[in-house]
Amino acid sequence: MRRYIKIFSTFARACLVRDMTFRVNFLLECLTSLGWMSMNLAFYLLIFSFTPEIGRGSGWSREPFFAFVATGLIINAIVQTLFMPSASELTEMVRTGGLDSVLVRPLDAQFLLSMHRFDFSSxxxxxVGLGLLIWAVLRFPVAPPLIAWLLYPLLIVCGVAILYGLIIMLAAATILMGRNQSLYDFWFYITNFSRYPAEIYAGPWGDPLRTVCTFVIPILLVVNVPAGTLARPLSGEAWGMV
Incomplete structure (x- = not known):
């Protein structure tokens, strides 16, 4: 384990040096991400100027919903920083034969393939998500219990693990297809469903979609479970049962 931690830190340091070599590009990428997120937040504020909650009877009012958005930002930032850059390079490695050199190295191949490049601008x-989470939680009518705060980071890790598994499956398709340039596109289409609370997926179209995105591709669990733990905590008896 200590060996892999040392290798991980070496990869991270090398990628950070690379990013700092092109500081202007790094800053532009950060500003682009922040600009995109600012427009999304403005859009959500516009929605809440017309309705008290997202989804009728869902219970996701403004502050809980922004805690939901913040949780999604934190999880996706971890995934985009640690795993997505390496996964997107797998296509080129398969095409050029670089995958063979990785497989013969005396290290875990999955570790090398999924964590050799990082994107710190993400x-x-x-x-922003961390700041938004603090802002939203401080405005909750009832503060989350201590057990909710203890479970929250664990559930964040579980959400990251689900997305990591999805990335690995999409990247592994490169080996069969030879070229998988649609990785980012398909990733966006799938994760787009996790950007909203599961309660809004209702009705003749929403219920089947909710079932698929919960039990087949558990993308709805990624953000809903950790965000719900803080924003909609269980009662004391329910926590005892857990």
Whole structure:
């Protein structure tokens, strides 16, 4: 384990040096991410100027919903920083034969393939998400219990693990297809469903979609479970049962 931690830190340091070599590009990427997120937040504020909650009877009023958005930002920032850059390079490695050199190295191949390149500019959204989470929680009518705060980071890790598994499956398709340039596109289409609370997926079209995105591709669990733990905590008896 200590060996892999050392290798991980070496990869991270090398990628950080690379990003700092092109500081202007790094800053532009951060500003682009922040600009995109600012427009999304403005859009959500516009929605809440017309309705008290997202989804009739869902219970996701403004502050809980922004805690939901913040949780999604944190999880996606971790995934985009640690895993997505390496996964997007797998296509080129298969095409050029670089995958063979990785497989013969005396290290875990999955570790090398999924964590050899990092994108630190994606951390900007994570920092915004952390600030947004603090802002939203401080405005909750009832503060989340201690057990909710203890479970929250664990559930964040579980959400990251689900997205990591999805990335690995999409990237592994490159080996069969030879070229998988649609990785980012398909990733966006799938994760787009996790940007909203599961309660809005109702009705003749929403219920089947909710079932698929919960039990087949558990993308709805990624953000809903950790965000719901803080924004909609269980009662004391329910926590005892858990």
């Amino acid at each position: 951390m900007a959204n994570g920092l």
